[in-house]
Amino acid sequence: MNKNWLLVAAGMFAVAWGGNEFTPLLVMYRSEGSFTPVVVDTFLFAYVIGIVPALLIGGPLSDRLGRRVLMVPAPLIAAAGSIVIALGADSAVLLFVGRILSGVALGIGMAVGGSWLKELSEPGAGARRAAMSLTGGFAIGAGVAGVLAQWAPWPTHLAYVVHVVMCLVVFSGIRRVSETIARQSNPGRLRDDLKILSAGHRRFLTVVLPVAPWVFGAASVAYAVLPALMTDHSGSAPIAFSALLGVVALGCGFTIQAVGRRIDTPSGARAVLVALGIIVVGMALAAVAADRLTVPLALLAAAVLGGGYGMALVSGLQEVQRIAGPKDLAGLTAVFYSITYLGFAVPAILAVLVQEFPGLVSYPVLFGIGSAVALVSLGWVAVRSRAHLPEGRVAARV
Secondary structure, three states: OOOHHHHHHHHHHHHHHHHHOOHHHHHHHHHHOOOOHHHHHHHHHHHHHHHHHHHHHHHHHHHHHOHHHHHOOHHHHHHHHHHHHHHOOOOHHHHHHHHHHHHHHHHHHHHHHHHHHHHHOOOOOHHHHHHHHHHHHHHHHHHHHHHHHHHOOOOOOHHHHHHHHHHHHHHHHHOOOOOOOOOOOOOOOHHHHOOOHHHHOHHHHHHHHHHHHHHHHHHHHHHHHHHHHOHHHOOOOHHHHHHHHHHHHHHHHHHHHHHHHHHOOOOOOHHHHHHHHHHHHHHHHHHHHHHHOOHHHHHHHHHHHHHHHHHHHHHHHHHHHHHOOOOOHHHHHHHHHHHHHHHHHHHHHHHHHHHHOOOOOOHHHHHHHHHHHHHHHHHHHHHOOOOOOOOOOOOOOO
């Protein structure tokens, strides 16, 4: 049996690790560095600048040049990101650049690595293996980085050194994997390949678009904003607690995806509605947790928000798979992921609002507003749940 897919999965795991190892360390950079909360939260969003173009261009480019030529360097790009971040513990510019490099590697891993893994796997196994590789990297990378930064020496360096070593080992293995598609001899214009016609489908605009930003909007509140608020209320290990919130959120998000596939139906937006309902509750719990600042409430809010993240992700992808045509699936999936990652702007936006209007807004108030906005999104999708179904789908009672 061909086991080359394991090497590609390891590459995806490594770039996902690099993408999320920084998140639990936000608490460290806030407390030990000279950065304001707004600047620190901007570091979190910075890697979206790398992810989005890598997602949108990587897939079509790999169709032309092959998977191998783009995916093999991805662990090295991820390692370069970790090296720059480790060297720039006190430099906003270096941290920003390092995060962008981490985003580029992750975007390539998602767009190109996912396709390569699918082509190396038996039918039906590729998507599951890709999801497990990415989610495992996100969760374990955050957990290990938080533990090392909290209790090991060299807190601003060691976690990144571990990641660099891992990337070098993965690179030595993935470079031995053979190509799965033939390089196109007359591919035409790249800009034509970047046109995703199904992104204008009315169901994508009215059902998928309202839920997409909530995917990482909910996740970022769980493992970026709440840990910052709990810094002085989580005992003697605030960085480890930040990592714990991330692991709890991602673990719940991973677990609920199996339920999401069973709730989903092609005749309505039932799974999307469930996702938004969970997020409404999660944001309300986050408001209470931000007001009370207790460990149990923070963990509960992170768990529910993580469930909302997972359900929103899987339900959105299921809708995308039904909407996209045969030639548009990879492209529309990349568009969906790109919109989901805009949710990482939420921490920076909230930090700016709190900083600029200290007497008017607070995190409990903003989370309450977020819950209300999620409720409006829920109502919007509910009205359109059975509208604009892809051709061949018949609306039935859900």
